[in-house]
Amino acid sequence: MVERRVVLHFPENLIDQPIVSRMVREFSLEFNILRANITPQQEGLMVLGLAGKRVDVDKALRWARQQGVSVQPLEKNVVRNESVCTHCGACVVVCPTAALWKDPETQDVIFDPDKCIACELCVPVCPPRAMEVAF
Template identity: 50%
Template sequence: MVSNRVVLHFPREISNQPIIYRLVKEYDLMFNILQARIDPDREGLLILELSGSRENYAEGIKYLQSQGVGFQLLSQDIRRNEERCVHCGACTAICPTGALFMNRAEMTVDFDSAKCIACLLCMRMCPQRAIEVTL
């Protein structure tokens, strides 16, 4: 049995196709959606806990790739160094999942690690080098 947290990127051309349905039906994989952002006719992003037998899992990933779906293991943990962060908000504009967001009531930038897909875009953006990676 294999179980992984994975990030799937759906190009615009295939974002309205029943790819996940086929993954379940034809490859007998189980999934638990952790985060989803798929609009018809636009690029999509899906973060899943994906599990199944080793053989089915490998075949399922091959199927995803053959359909043009970007596949990435969620294997890195991102943390924010609270002593360095000055809550400038620069990272909130680039974070694709909303893991870094403005808390308007407190006028601070908050970090929801459960939404983070470890894309590292915020790391390049942060002037304080407050974003750190734990491998």
Template identity: 50%
Template sequence: MNTRIYVLKFPKEVIDQPIISNLVKKYDLEFNILKATILLQQEGVMVLEFLGHKANVKKGIAYLNEMGVTVKSMAGNIHRDDEKCYQCGACTGICPTGALSLHRPDMAVLFDEAKCTACGLCVPVCPARAMEVSLNGNVDLAA
């Protein structure tokens, strides 16, 4: 399963279309709405976290583009500066995907980049400021 966060901008011409429900029905995607501003006769903006198989996410994004929706990836890369990190574990309690975890019995903080969605929740809770996020621009369909 693939999890990514995207910013969707809807042109006012498609605001009344069932675009998001089609992502569920046609492309078998699950989503969490993280933020939304949708008003009639105005451009709409949504921040969604998609969960689904990589191929379905690609197809869903292609569908959104066909509908005139601009899609940008919020996900980028999370980097941990191992020089700064003093293994306190504060980040492990906030990480929603389990990308940051404690290894017992030595209590080392492990970072599994494959599980990371670059949500950035770990960045502000890190007292050492060892976690950094870099955002991508446009969505990369190959990702």
């Protein structure tokens, strides 16, 4: 039995397809949806925990890729260097999970690591390079 956390990106044409339910049913897996949302580009994004026999997890992920789903392991960690963040807000608009958001009262940009799926979209848009990827 293995447990694996993965990030699934669904293109627009697959958003309403029962991909995950077929994966878990056909490959006898247990699953836990850690995060799910639709990005502004109308792509579906899901962080999923999958548990089952190693061979079945591998087969399920291969099958998902064949359907057109992008599958990435959730192994990276994104951190913010607080000492250089200027709270400019450039990262807020690209973050697909609202892990980065602006506090309307203080105008500070808050980073919530628990919501972060390590997509790295915030890294290149940050002028002082405050968002860093740790492995």
